[in-house]
Structure formats: structure tokens, C-alpha cells
Amino acid sequence: MSHTKLLGPVARFGSRYGKGIKENLVEIEKKYRNKKLKCPFCNNISVKRLSYGIWYCTHCGKKFTGKAYSIQ
Numbered sequence: 412m413s414h415t416k417l418l419g420p421v422a423r424f425g426s427r428y429g430k431g432i433k434e435n436l437v438e439i440e441k442k443y444r445n446k447k448l449k450c451p452f453c454n455n456i457s458v459k460r461l462s463y464g465i466w467y468c469t470h471c472g473k474k475f476t477g478k479a480y481s482i483q
């Protein structure tokens with residue numbers, strides 16, 4: 412009886428904690444995917460992430476590489 416009393420809340424906390432981290436990562440990914448960044452060439456906020464580390468400015472048409480989620 413004492414075993415179930417001890418394991419119950421810990422197990423529940425563990426799964427909730429893991430789920431929370433997963434949801435946070437999805438939120439971060441969403442946030443950065445939709446966020447437009449400032450172009451280092453024309454200074455307009457029109458840089459979109461094409462794919463992992465590749466950026467494209469819709470204003471001046473420049474394509475350049477950077478970090479996965481930010482230019483600098």
C-alpha cells in the first residue's frame with residue numbers, strides 16, 4: 412500500500428513533466444518558424460527561414476545561411 416502511495420504522484424508528475432517539455436519545444440519551433448527577421452542587406456523585416464539554417468529575404472531577394480533559428 413505504501414508503495415502505490417509513493418509511486419502514484421511521482422509517476423504522474425514524471426509524465427506531465429515530459430509532456431510539458433515536448434509542448435514547449437513545439438511552441439518554440441512554431442514561434443521561430445513564423446517570425447520574420449531583419450535582413451542584414453536591406454534592413455527590412457522580411458527574412459524568412461527557407462529551411463534549416465537557410466534564410467531568404469523577400470524584399471531584396473537575397474538568400475543566405477545562418478544559424479538554425481537566427482541569422483547572427
Ligand SMILES: [Zn+2]
Binds near residue numbers: 451452453455468473
Ligand atoms: Zn533584404
